[in-house]
Amino acid sequence: EAQVTQNPRYLITVTGKKLTVTCSQNMNHEYMSWYRQDPGLGLRQIYYSMNVEVTDKGDVPEGYKVSRKEKRNFPLILESPSPNQTSLYFCASSSDRLNEKLFFGSGTQLSVL
Amino acid sequence: GENVEQHPSTLSVQEGDSAVIKCTYSDSASNYFPWYKQELGKRPQLIIDIRSNVGEKKDQRIAVTLNKTAKHFSLHITETQPEDSAVYFCAASKAQSSASKIIFGSGTRLSIRP
Numbered sequence: 445e446a447q448v449t450q451n452p453r454y455l456i457t458v459t460g461k462k463l464t465v466t467c468s469q470n471m472n473h474e475y476m477s478w479y480r481q482d483p484g485l486g487l488r489q490i491y492y493s494m495n496v497e498v499t500d501k502g503d504v505p506e507g508y509k510v511s512r513k514e515k516r517n518f519p520l521i522l523e524s525p526s527p528n529q530t531s532l533y534f535c536a537s538s539s540d541r542l543n544e545k546l547f548f549g550s551g552t553q554l555s556v557l
Numbered sequence: 558g559e560n561v562e563q564h565p566s567t568l569s570v571q572e573g574d575s576a577v578i579k580c581t582y583s584d585s586a587s588n589y590f591p592w593y594k595q596e597l598g599k600r601p602q603l604i605i606d607i608r609s610n611v612g613e614k615k616d617q618r619i620a621v622t623l624n625k626t627a628k629h630f631s632l633h634i635t636e637t638q639p640e641d642s643a644v645y646f647c648a649a650s651k652a653q654s655s656a657s658k659i660i661f662g663s664g665t666r667l668s669i670r671p
Contacts, residue, residue: 477659486563486646486663487601502658534600543650543659544589548600 446471448549450535456555457525465520465552467535475538476518477502477546478510480531487534492543493518525556559584561649563662571670576634578665580647583628587649590623590630595644595664604645605632634667642669 448469457463469476477492479502489502493512507529509521518537522529532553536546560583570576582590591606607614607621607630614621618637623630634641644666650659 479661484566484663487648487661489659489661492658503660544591545603545606546591546593546601546659548602550600 450549469537473537561662569668582649
């Protein structure tokens with residue numbers, strides 16, 4: 445079954461404690477990206493990757509890091525989380541032209557206390 | 558900066574009636590306009606998309622129209638059903654060789670009244 449898998453589904457942490465949200469896709473997609481969803485703000489792109497070792501900033505990259513060492517994996521790293529990073533995060537991938545026809549993961553609800 | 562505005566933020570229609578959601582974009586170089594549907598507690602899913610070389614696209618009860626001159630595009634849902642209740646997001650992007658950001662609208666919560 446084609447899917448984008450995010451882990452964990454829910455995460456509660458404290459300010460400053462480094463965390464990683466994993467994202468893996470089994471569709472051999474080249475394009476992967478991360479988004480945060482906040483009420484009234486819709487989805488905002490954090491980072492995207494067009495292929496292995498190729499990443500670039502989206503609209504709201506501050507406070508986040510990513511890496512793309514393998515085609516299937518695209519982890520999101522918060523080196524020093526802060527309460528304003530409390531949000532619902534989605535990973536997505538696409539085999540189509542760049543960011544078209546995105547296939548989203550099931551989401552990670554992050555709370556930073 | 559690039560921006561996509563979406564209206565209305567909430568919409569309630571009687572079952573069987575039509576619903577229209579509108580978006581405007583700021584970057585005239587945008588050339589791809591998808592619509593995503595997000596049911597409560599679920600992931601966003603693509604329901605229809607349109608490229609800048611097309612003015613209208615239809616898929617059963619849903620259609621999207623694009624006015625490049627006005628930088629405006631709309632989602633039309635006819636004969637609405639209870640399962641159409643969800644949050645809908647429009648988006649705009651431009652495919653470039655070295656960068657490919659996508660900008661989403663803030664979403665429209667559509668409720669279908671029985």
